[in-house]
Each structure stands twice: as C-alpha cells, then as structure tokens.
Amino acid sequence: MDPCPIVRLSRLLAPTLREDPADAEVMSHKLLVRAGMIRQVARGIYDFLPLGLRAVRRVEAIVREEMDRAGAQEILMPAVIPAELWKESGRWDHYGRELLRMQDRYDRDFCFGPTHEEVVTDLVRREIRSYRELPKTLYQIQVKFRDEVRPRFGLMRGREFIMKDAYSFHADRADAEREYRVMHETYTRIFERCGLRFRAVEAGTGAIGGSLSHEFQVLAQSGEDAIVACDRCGYAANVEKAEVGPVPAPQGRARPVERVATPGKRTVEEVAAFLGVPPERFVKTLIYQGGEGQAVAVLVRGDHEVSETKVAALLGGGPIELADDATVERVTGAPVGFAGPVGLRVRIVADASVRGLRDAVTGANQEDQHLVGVDQERDFPDVEFADLRQARAGDACARCGGGVYAGHRGIEVGQVFYLGTKYSAAMGAGFLGADGVERPLEMGCYGIGITRTVAAAIEQHHDDAGICWPAPLAPFGAHVVPVNANDATLAEAADRVAAELARAGIDVLLDDRDERPGVKFKDADLIGLPVRVTVGPRGLKAGKVEVKPRTATAAEEVPLAEAAARVAALVGPR
C-alpha cells in the first residue's frame, strides 16, 4: 500500500485570513476564503487552492465509486459544444442568456456546455443501433458553465462549477424507471457516505411532464430552498410543490358585506393590523399574467403564500408572472393593494382553503377600500378551486393523511430525472426493438453539483472557529501540530507521528511553520480537519501526544505508539 501523503503546511499555498472577506455573505463562502481554499477570479468563478481542491476530489471519488458500483460508465464529453447540436434540440433558441455562447476563428457558433443532453444523445444515436446494446448509463465529472443572472454565495451558486452529470438510455419506460430507482439509491448512498444530513424530495418536472423527479437537499438553515417533510410517512417536497392535505372547515358567521375605508393600507399585514382582524380571515388576491398575457386572479388565504409552480401547472404549464401595476389597475380598477374577488371579471382560481370562507376581508377593487363580511359562496361563487398554495410547517400531509409537515431549509445538491423521449425524439436517437420496429430511446438524467456539495457540507458542518469537515470530505485526515517548530525534539516527534499516521493510511497536514501555538491552533480550527494531533513539551515528557477531534471540546492524551491507531479509529478509512 502506498503510504498516504504528508504535506507540510509551510510549503502549502493555504493563505488563511483573520477576517471575513467583505464580499462574502454565507458561512461556506467566508470559511472557504478564510481557510485559504478558494479565491475569486471573477463573479461566480473561482480558483481552487490545494486544500479546497482536495475536498472537491474527495467528493468526486465518492461519486465515482458509487456510480461505477451502480454500473454507470465514466466518459468525458467536451466542454465546448458546436451550436448545431443545440439547434437540433431547439435549446439554442430557448435556453436563453444563461448559455455562454462564443465563436471560433471561422465565426462558427459554439457554447460552453451548461449540461450535456445534446452531446450524449448525439454520441449514443451514432453508436447504438439495437435493443441488445441497451441499457447504458454514461456519466462524466466536468466543469460546467451557466451564465447565471445572479451568481452568489461563493461555491453555492457559481457560474463555473463542477458537476457530475449522468444520462441513461433504455428500450422502454419501465427500464428507464428501474434505472431511476437505482440512481435514487445511488445518490442516497453518495450523500450518506459524504456524512451529510439530507432529504430526497419530490420535485416538479416542469414542461416535460410525468412525476419522476427528486431533488437531493442537504439540510441547512442557510439553504435557498424551503421544504416540508411529513413526520409520519416520510413524504418530502419543496414547499412550492408539496401537496397540501385537507384544510379545516371555515369558521366565520354569515353577515352582510360592508365597505370600509383603509387609507394607504395595502398589504395583508397592514390591513389586518388596521382592522384588528387576523390574516387567516383575509382573502389575498394576486393578479398573474400567463405566457399569452391573459390575466388571472389567484386567491389564497391571507396567511398563505401562492405557489407559482402550482398555479403555472394549473394554467397549462407555461411560465407565469405577477402582473405589472398597469395591468392590475386595468383588471381591478384600483391600484395594487386593493384587489378583491367580488365583482372581478377575469378568470378566478382559488386555493382550496378559500372555499366556503365566511366573514372574510378582501380588497374592494377601489383605492383605499376593503370589504369585510365577505362570504365566498354568496359573494364570489364563480371560482375554480385547486391546491395552489405553498405548503408550510404544520400543514397536514396530503399523502398519508395522518402526518404533519415539518419545515426545513435545504441546499439542492442533486437531482434525478426521468426524461422520456424528449431529446431522443428531437434528435432522432432511435434503436431497433426485438420486433424490428425503430423507436426513440427512453432516457433519464441525473446530476450532482460537486462543488456545491462541498459548500453545502460546510454550511452544515461549521462552528464559530471554522469548518468541521465530515471526515469523508476532509482535505486531510489529520492535522499534526508541533507547538514549537524551533524545538528539535518536538519537531522530530511530530515527524514521527506524521509518518506513523501515513503508514496507518491517513493523509496528514503537518504544521511545521515557525508560528506561535495560538496561530497554529486558530488555523487548525479554521481549516477544520477531523482530528488534530498536538505534539507539545508537556505530553512528550510522558511519551504522549494529544488527540482532539475537531468537534470535541477536550483533547485526549495518547501514548505516541498508539496515536496512529487512535486517529485512524476516529477518522475512518481514507
């Protein structure tokens, strides 16, 4: 067995910073920069320094092992892709400005691949003829570029990032769904091995249709996605997509409608405070515009939020957006903030929780006026009901009926997707079946954001002093610190401990710098390797070193000869 490397910190490019960088917002960004792991080159584009790159490589290694174990085959496709392939799929015109386009010296169009359905489908259509050659699952680990409107949060949302993308090809839908389940299990193994707390949540499939997509969300307070998970059946989904269970029947008593003045009060919060009526007795009316520009009124209870995903699906799947001020005025006859369903002459869709509401407050479609005592069945009966609101913690689970949703925040690090024949049909990727009939290939695709996973690991595993790497992702297994580099006895002992650790299969970062102990300890905490081994004069006199897991509060004294075994037990196989 090759001995693991021992890297001397004095020679490593690991410029640690004492202060947070001014341009960083989230912890993973601050800590990656402070620990000398990344540096920004342009917005959303980073250098990976040795420590950062080692963490990336560790995620990649886990992903590779598990993909290979699942029978997928690693390939490498080009990052620069000729426009023709993207024109074939139609995405050259539809992908938008996120696609980084360029020309070569002959003015031919190319793009930097943000994803590789076109390239892989082109490869497979040229090389696969028969059902006998199926199924095939191909993957690559590669740099991607998406010219995000708003890159931010360091590695969480870069423009250039490393992604594992996989594509599978099948003779029929059943086999594609079988592979989907295999990949779902593979992803579960991958993120478990990474030492991350995560949930696989149901995800929308947008324009492609079908129901087969899951996002893998690493749970962290700083996550951009809000998700809910049932405490009983385990159903979990993005709040935008999560089905909402039965709503309690409305309580209010019938009374006549009354118009009240609410000068300058536009939001539910403002009006609720002004009238002394709780938000759940409000009907919130939002005017949306679909792709063709027709306005639709969407109603939810005052304490609920609209799920644009659900509204878009109800209206046919196209993109929707909140109407601009002028449209709102035209539709409601009042400025933004005073819309209500009573007397509206556009299509009205409402969340199920609005059905049967009595004694509710709504906008009056007149400036500075609201209606109270509104009765849905009496005053605006002409409404379509559907599940249109975002789920939230405390809602009843729609799947099992008995459970209750708990709220989480998540960072999406992976997604698995059943594609069907979207790309194979568009690009003429077919095969001959046993019956001699040519059919389009059934496909699935499966992505993992490698660099985002590194950031997510830090978001989930850090403390005030720095990163606390899950051992499987740590750049090194152990951090060996001789407290005084000028003490030859200590330095020799540290070298010896490092060598034994390496022999025991642990990669070692040895802080051989001529720095004071405090500086070394601060840097060790910041870099966050799973175990620190301190070699100091006190312990060494008794033939001992200190072994301290990063997340432990106290160190443990261990005889020199046993240190390697002790650390190996703590860190696990590397």
Next chain:
RNA sequence: CGGGGCGUAGCGCAGCCAGGUAGCGCACCUGCCUUGGGAGCAGGGGGUCGGCCGUUCAAAUCGGCUCGCCCCGACCA
C-alpha cells in the same frame, strides 16, 4: 434583467460632505525577545486612491462616462 450599495497597500477599513504632503489595524521584511489559543519592542518595504474624460493654480475628494464587485427580487447542480 430591474432596484440599491461599494471600489483607497495582500486582507479589513478611515480619509471624500467643507479640494492643498495618502493614513490606521492585521499581514509582509530585518533585528531582539518570546513559544500551549491569532505575543512584545525597534526599524523597514509596499498604494498610477478601479479606469477614462472634465472642472481647478491644485482632485482620493467636485462633475460626467465607463469597468468591476456586492446586496435585494424572477431561474438552476
């Protein structure tokens, strides 16, 4: 893409309103001293003040343009 903010030494910042010798802390170099949680003393190096144009006797400071970066809203691994 719309809205807001910031560009002054490697990092974090002051100076700008009220134009007149470019500063502070950390980091860096040299020496002394120190060595179990970001020591101390002394000396030192380093900045076309993002860029361009203008106003002025004089611009980091005032005006215009431009580039870069960050934050807030709709998409995505």
